[in-house]
Amino acid sequence: MKVKKMDTLKIENAVRDILEAIGEDPNREGLLDTPKRIAKMYEEIFSGLHENPKDHLQIFFQEENHEEMVIVKDISFHSVCEHHLVPFFGKAHVAYIPKGGKLTGLSKLARVVETAARRPQLQERIAKTVAESIMEVLKPHGVLVVLEGEHMCMTMRGIKKPGSKTITSSVRGIFETDAATRAEALSLINSR
Structure with missing residues (x-):
């Protein structure tokens, strides 16, 4: 099964949507970089998908x-x-x-x-x-x-x-x- 590479921008947008859906403000100081951090983390912890x-x-x-x-x-x-x-x-x-x-x-x-x-x-x-x-x-x-x-x-x-x-x-x-x-x-x- 061929899996495409991760779409980090899509992950970032999804994380923002989740933060909003749980009632958080993704633009508040503590969460501003969270979508990017999660996308980067997913690249690492899910790297086995591409190996x-x-x-x-x-x-x-x-x-x-x-x-x-x-x-x-x-x-x-x-x-x-x-x-x-x-x-x-x-x-x-x-x-x-x-x-x-x-x-x-x-x-x-x-x-x-x-x-x-x-x-x-x-x-x-x-x-x-x-x-x-x-x-x-x-x-x-x-x-x-x-x-x-x-x-x-x-x-x-x-x-x-x-x-x-x-x-x-x-x-x-x-x-x-x-x-x-x-x-x-x-x-x-x-x-x-």
Whole structure:
């Protein structure tokens, strides 16, 4: 799906309209630059709309004998709930077992998470996108992605339960079919 670049002027006008609609004066001193600041912020926090997470995995190393589990845990992420356009944030944990020695740089896994998160999003979709990207590009024995997130749509509105965590996972390959391998990865992820 081809997404056009952001129209910052349209965002600025929309923010002015929202400010007026809630009963604010967009011309008062404290709000004068708010539409521009929000447009600039949206360019940053929604930059993943214009990137493909898989592109970060194109560089990998051939390490012939390494077919052991690789885990990068506690990858901080932030996103915006596509239902309410309020933030959610948390930690991602990514495990994979290389096949044929195809390894990617550890930072590349964090970049895949970041790219998938930087768009109006669902936590479940981030996990799925990360897992499928790794499977497609590196073709490992398996991938396990676990996300722990706190959603402001549950904290500041609705049920108003600060501190509640949502945990989602996406498993592929050996992590899906072998309970012992999955348990080992989860044990390592949960160790502090």
